[in-house]
Amino acid sequence: MSRLSVRDLAVEASHGIGARPGRLFLTILGTVLGIAALVVTMGMAQTGAGQIARQFDAVGATQAVARAGEAQTMGGETRARTTLPWDSPDRVTRLAGVEAAALLADVDVAGARISAVPIVDPTAVAGVPPAVVATSPELLAGVRATLATGRMFDGGHDARSDRVVVLGSGAAERLAINRVDSQPSIFIGEDAYTVIGILDDTARRKDLLDAVILPLGTARTDFGLAAPGELQMRIAVGAGEVVAEQVPIALSPNTPENVEVQAPPTGGELQRNIRGDINIVFIALGGVALVVGGLGIANVTLLSVMERVGEIGLRRALGATRGQVATQFIVESVVVGLLGGLIGAALGVFVVVGVSVAQEWTPIIDMPLAIGSALLGGVIGLVAGAYPAVKAASLEPVAALRGGL
Amino acid sequence: MTTADVAAVDPAGTEVLGAAPVPPVIDLRALTRSFPGDPPVVALRPTDLVLQEGDYLSIVGPSGSGKSTLLNLLGLLDRPTGGEYFLDGEPSHTVNERRRTALRAGRIGFVFQAFHLLPHRTVLENVMLATIYAGVPRAERYGRAVAALERVHLEHRLTFRPTTLSGGERQRVAVARAVVTNPRLLLADEPTGNLDSTTSGEVLDLFDELHADGLTLAVITHDDDVAARAQRSVRITDGLLEVLR
Ligand SMILES: Nc1ncnc2c1ncn2[C@@H]1O[C@H](COP(=O)(O)OP(=O)(O)OP(=O)(O)O)[C@@H](O)[C@H]1O
Numbered sequence: 170m171s172r173l174s175v176r177d178l179a180v181e182a183s184h185g186i187g188a189r190p191g192r193l194f195l196t197i198l199g200t201v202l203g204i205a206a207l208v209v210t211m212g213m214a215q216t217g218a219g220q221i222a223r224q225f226d227a228v229g230a231t232q233a234v235a236r237a238g239e240a241q242t243m244g245g246e247t248r249a250r251t252t253l254p255w256d257s258p259d260r261v262t263r264l265a266g267v268e269a270a271a272l273l274a275d276v277d278v279a280g281a282r283i284s285a286v287p288i289v290d291p292t293a294v295a296g297v298p299p300a301v302v303a304t305s306p307e308l309l310a311g312v313r314a315t316l317a318t319g320r321m322f323d324g325g326h327d328a329r330s331d332r333v334v335v336l337g338s339g340a341a342e343r344l345a346i347n348r349v350d351s352q353p354s355i356f357i358g359e360d361a362y363t364v365i366g367i368l369d370d371t372a373r374r375k376d377l378l379d380a381v382i383l384p385l386g387t388a389r390t391d392f393g394l395a396a397p398g399e400l401q402m403r404i405a406v407g408a409g410e411v412v413a414e415q416v417p418i419a420l421s422p423n424t425p426e427n428v429e430v431q432a433p434p435t436g437g438e439l440q441r442n443i444r445g446d447i448n449i450v451f452i453a454l455g456g457v458a459l460v461v462g463g464l465g466i467a468n469v470t471l472l473s474v475m476e477r478v479g480e481i482g483l484r485r486a487l488g489a490t491r492g493q494v495a496t497q498f499i500v501e502s503v504v505v506g507l508l509g510g511l512i513g514a515a516l517g518v519f520v521v522v523g524v525s526v527a528q529e530w531t532p533i534i535d536m537p538l539a540i541g542s543a544l545l546g547g548v549i550g551l552v553a554g555a556y557p558a559v560k561a562a563s564l565e566p567v568a569a570l571r572g573g574l
Numbered sequence: 575m576t577t578a579d580v581a582a583v584d585p586a587g588t589e590v591l592g593a594a595p596v597p598p599v600i601d602l603r604a605l606t607r608s609f610p611g612d613p614p615v616v617a618l619r620p621t622d623l624v625l626q627e628g629d630y631l632s633i634v635g636p637s638g639s640g641k642s643t644l645l646n647l648l649g650l651l652d653r654p655t656g657g658e659y660f661l662d663g664e665p666s667h668t669v670n671e672r673r674r675t676a677l678r679a680g681r682i683g684f685v686f687q688a689f690h691l692l693p694h695r696t697v698l699e700n701v702m703l704a705t706i707y708a709g710v711p712r713a714e715r716y717g718r719a720v721a722a723l724e725r726v727h728l729e730h731r732l733t734f735r736p737t738t739l740s741g742g743e744r745q746r747v748a749v750a751r752a753v754v755t756n757p758r759l760l761l762a763d764e765p766t767g768n769l770d771s772t773t774s775g776e777v778l779d780l781f782d783e784l785h786a787d788g789l790t791l792a793v794i795t796h797d798d799d800v801a802a803r804a805q806r807s808v809r810i811t812d813g814l815l816e817v818l819r
């Protein structure tokens with residue numbers, strides 16, 4: 170007994186399909202639309218997610234800043250209405266939603282020279298000196314900074330007003346300091362400060378990379394720093410509104426209106442949820458289209474079996490087994506489904522790219538997802554073809570031959 | 575079955591002591607086919623018939639007498655409700671469906687009144703279709719199909735579609751398809767039923783040629799001229815078979 174080779178099957182099935190191109194179009198329409206709907210839904214969801222992430226980066230969504238409010242004086246100058254307390258970080262980290270906080274203040278060194286050597290080198294080109302910033306020891310967590318080398322100063326340095334500094338990576342480069350294990354010093358004016366660490370990068374306050382950073386206590390002692398400038402806070406996702414409401418009270422219980430807080434809106438979450446709802450609706454629609462598409466294939470394959478009763482009888486007379494007849498019809502409907510899947514997936518990709526181009530977005534489509542969708546068409550064809558194939562195989566050769574070709 | 579029995583059935587058999595006897599192509603013993611119903615229709619009453627290799631049998635009889643029923647049984651398209659059918663000595667009435675299908679593919683060729691050619695396939699493809707199910711190696715299929723079409727004098731129509739051929743040409747394609755697998759037995763159910771006398775002649779001449787080449791044929795016909803060409807003939811009346819010659 171011979172078994173039909175894959176090639177023979179493919180040839181016989183392709184002729185069965187190709188015999189009626191007009192009908193083929195209608196047969197695959199449902200599958201094409203269903204698969205296209207799925208690909209568009211998932212493609213747009215991915216593209217949209219990428220877009221949201223771009224517009225509103227993760228750092229932006231989880232970072233807040235508190236400052237003393239400002240008021241216009243009669244003379245037209247701006248003046249702070251209040252000062253943030255020195256223990257602000259402790260106060261706000263007790264609040265739910267605030268994960269870390271650090272105070273920062275710009276230090277006025279009254280034009281003091283900042284250099285790596287104690288002697289004035291008259292030949293050196295006088296560039297813009299690096300800024301001097303005083304911070305609380307929680308800086309790294311508060312602005313999401315990382316150290317390239319060394320360590321951050323701690324509460325002890327702060328309390329003792331130790332002359333230690335951490336350099337931003339840019340400032341370190343300008344001062345030609347790249348390691349701290351030899352305890353190098355820099356000079357602010359006449360005074361030496363020990364460099365104990367170098368910042369690698371920071372998510373907020375990029376200006377810190379070009380600054381000399383020292384403890385608040387040191388700045389108060391050496392440079393008479395009067396008040397902290399701002400409080401940088403790392404907050405939980407979605408905690409923006411709560412933080413904006415509670416931080417002023419924590420910092421200035423009597424006059425919370427004098428503290429200004431910039432916190433991210435909580436809208437992002439809501440937007441994502443709405444998008445999620447739309448996705449479910451679209452996927453449900455795509456699923457319905459796929460069921461309809463599958464029924465379409467089943468229907469047309471069944472019709473094709475009925476029309477080709479004579480052909481089935483002939484094949485049986487020529488020695489085709491029931492299995493061979495069934496396999497041929499299964500293969501035909503799988504190929505039809507696969508064709509629908511491929512066209513649908515291509516169409517879907519096209520729509521996603523088209524919409525993205527129109528909106529000036531970057532289209533994002535998972536390749537395995539697109540290919541999987543096309544294959545899903547084949548699976549639908551397989552399921553849809555099963556019943557007609559069984560029907561075709563169960564025909565008695567004698568009865569089948571009576572139906573003409 | 576003993577050697578003596580075979581010798582009695584086949585006196586002309588070239589009998590050499592110890593050599594395996596050649597069984598008849600068709601050997602029917604009380605073969606019966608009835609259809610269930612109230613009352614049941616006995617389409618073929620118990621029938622005995624032996625067809626030797628190279629025999630050319632015509633089957634005649636009025637409409638509804640059971641001719642097609644007999645031919646479907648001979649072609650293993652249908653199962654008997656009683657009796658025995660030895661095809662080339664093999665008890666086809668006892669073998670399973672797979673074996674029957676294999677016998678159909680390898681031993682039997684069919685020609686139908688309505689041609690049964692696939693309209694969207696070329697003449698060559700229609701003939702090659704039979705070789706697929708008969709398990710002919712792919713490399714041999716084309717050559718054998720062309721040879722079969724040469725045998726029916728249609729080598730100039732290889733790439734035509736059946737719909738563009740005359741009735742006689744279509745039936746010759748069907749004959750080529752029936753013989754491309756080198757069957758032992760060619761069965762034809764009113765092969766000239768849809769043809770005029772000229773084109774009927776073409777097909778019947780072809781049968782004569784195949785007969786001359788040694789093929790065993792059984793042909794149903796209404797036409798006495800057709801029946802006259804066959805060296806053996808049976809008449810079926812109301813399911814009862816009567817040997818004419
Ligand atoms: N599937 C069936 N069920 C019931 N009766 C059947 C069936 N097939 C055939 N018959 C009956 O068997 C009898 C013989 O039918 P058959 O087709 O063999 O006739 P026939 O000699 O070929 O006739 P025709 O010359 O018209 O083709 C008829 O009476 C027919 O009604």
Ligand SMILES: [Mg+2]
Pocket residue numbers: 641642643763
């Ligand atoms: Mg008949």
